[in-house]
Amino acid sequence: MSKVIMTVDDSASVRQMVAFTLKGAGYTVVEAVDGKDALAKLANTQINMMITDLNMPNLDGIGLIKGVRAIPAYKFIPIVMLTTESQDSKKQEGKSAGATGWIVKPFKPDQLLAVVKKVLG
Numbered sequence: 001m002s003k004v005i006m007t008v009d010d011s012a013s014v015r016q017m018v019a020f021t022l023k024g025a026g027y028t029v030v031e032a033v034d035g036k037d038a039l040a041k042l043a044n045t046q047i048n049m050m051i052t053d054l055n056m057p058n059l060d061g062i063g064l065i066k067g068v069r070a071i072p073a074y075k076f077i078p079i080v081m082l083t084t085e086s087q088d089s090k091k092q093e094g095k096s097a098g099a100t101g102w103i104v105k106p107f108k109p110d111q112l113l114a115v116v117k118k119v120l121g
Helices: 010-023 034-042 061-069 088-097 109-120
Strands: 006-009 028-032 049-052 077-083 101-104
Touching: 006 010, 006 034, 010 028, 010 109, 028 034, 034 049, 034 061, 049 061, 049 109, 061 077, 061 088, 077 088, 077 109, 101 109
Parallel strands: 006 028, 006 049, 049 077, 077 101
Antiparallel strands: none
């Protein structure tokens, strides 16, 4: 059974690229358009990892991570931020909320897969 990764981004092209990269490596991908959509989908989807953007409408990446960490089943799953933000203050905010890692856009597919393999073990 393949690992399930949720990708959360308000940009359809970024979601498609992440999904294409992950599916090509044998992962199952669930897509969400923003934090609110992601939390709604978590109610009836079991995932092994989440890759989320920081800046999104309705519920941003930080709010989403806090929401996910509040769900007992997802307290310890890897959550990687995939964002254009690279300031240390934002990274610290992400880490405080419970982010496992950080990838700055634009990303290379190999870089994304290396991080996924590392955090999923």
